Amino acid sequence: MQTPLRIAAFGFRNFPPREGSAGADKFAMELLPRLAKRGASVVAYNRLYPGMAGDPAAVENISGVEVRSIRTVRNKGFDTLLHSARVTYDIIRNNRADVVHIQNGGNSIFGAILRLFGKRTYLSQDGVDWVRDKWTWYAKLFLWLSSFLTARVHSRVIFDNVFAREMFETRFKRKYDFIPFGADVAYDLASERVLDELGLKAGSYFLFVGRFIPDKGLHWLVPAFERLSTDKKLVLVGGSPNPSDYESRIRDTKDERVLFAGFRYGTEVHALMRNAYAYVQPSAIEGLSPVILEAAYLGAPIICSDIPQNQYGMREHATYFSNGSTDDLEAKLSWALENSDALAAKGAEGADHVARTFSWDSVTDQHIALFRGDEASEASKTGVGAPSAAVRS
Template sequence: NNIIVFCRNHNIIKDQRLKEYNGATLVHLPSIDTKNLDTITHSFLSILYILFNNTSDIIHFHGAGNSLLFPLLFLSKKKVIVTVDGADWERKKWSRIARFFLKISAFFAVRFADIIVADSPVAENIYKKRFRRYKEKIVYIPYGANVEKIEEDKEVLKEFNLRKGNYILFVGRLIPEKGVHYLIDAFEKVNTNLNLVIVGDNKYNREYVRKLKNRNDKRIIFTGNIFGNKFKTILKNCLFYVQPSEVEGTSPILLTAMGYGRCVIVNGIPENILTIGKAGIYFKKNDVDDLKNRIELL
């Protein structure tokens, strides 16, 4: 079977765009690079590519936000699968208008897709309760993490003046729902020589990022986006990993941290608690003081 992955032009420098990766064909297409239009415009062009070139029998979309376009595929007889990670319309990053359209998108997803794959039991229950008529389409499929052996890039530790086992780590987009502000507030109350390393960025909300960085605590290190072996080296060598998110599905980063044997602390929302099982620690939902106590415990 042939696999085609559609990639966004602005995410990859032109001369570094691959045509194939691990046996999959990569198709690079443009999009309108704004928070509200990036995904929908890229998906629109991807659907047109599929229809005009008749390249795919099964189409897998990640996120219900694309589903307003699904009627374009209705007469094509192509099978459509959508993976969802919870109630997107509850995420704080979206405006009221965007949340309204996300609710409509969720309906279009269950109406026009053949299968809805939830990445957590919580997401499965949300969709089955909201769309009872289509509950037979909705399934929960758990997944794991890729924790292959790597050749560690020690230079990245030197770059940020880090030592193995001497820092706490967060990885993710710097958006309010990820709860990075809770982590920073709690860390600043802890008397420790450890560093707090924050990997990630957010070009669509520079004001929030500025507020996070506008602290006087020199122990906090912002690295920006890091990928590949550099990212995995930082993850493998942290003392423990913190996932402070307010809204989440099954977090791939959290699973990877656990796969590498790192201790984890998570915000006490159902999705995070279900993910860690008995293999981690959680703090009371959005409670900075409880998070501080958990950090001090470790």
């Protein structure tokens, strides 16, 4: 009988997601409870910011996951470093786990420390972090330098898209693993009350969900929408994790059709996706976007930038505009308004494609296979067990 896996996870902000959360939090919420359901002992580390309610000494059990909260600061970037340092100390001092699942390549320095103490570390890398506009020059430099550690110190590095993996493999002459995100969600019909709360009707709005940061391209989406002659609305869900001039500029729109819905999570977001006329993702940079996949799974037609990651996820089942072009995005939104039947057909095809291709249960199985494979490989060095093949596609 196999010994249960003992897993600790960090690198996200909140478990479960709350205000200021991002894709990493969503990923943790989908993966970690499934790992626990498979019999693993799972510890998730929350960030507790100044002024945030919560007791660092309290330990919660959420969906089978032991949740520990550790204090950090609010300074952008430094909050991650301080939190990760404290988490690393806690894992080592209290021997919380044998397997440590880490998100964000900037945390690779802590992966190196954990490896020195005999932990197997698995880093999920969703893209090329150091080119993201949200970072200062010194943060970009730190992330670029961290990539050298990412490439070499971990038991495995797991990419959610083949493009970033190919770049790392070419650059560092090593092989890495690929596990895409899942997209299947359980739909709660009662959550459609959010439409009444926001004064919306099914099919009466375009939708965007995400952080208000330059990477996400809202400075192209909002002006493109403002030019349209339509009574449909543009619903923007989310905000900036830290106050910013960029968010202020987005919110300065005078177009009353633009609705800022605040932070919404889980079933409320699913209801907004399912009932949207179309979901719009104007990002300049993405990994394999879980938001696009979920929206498509729920039947929303997808209009998105033509970056390779989006095309990889949606294939021919989305409407693409030229990345960075407000004019082309306006043209595609106009086409969507004038061709509702063709748009709906694309939505149905996209839902079928995503349901067949992306499954969270498959994602979980592949992670366990990696964890167990390396466990068996290490055991074989001492004559116990046999090595297991790595998952690779």
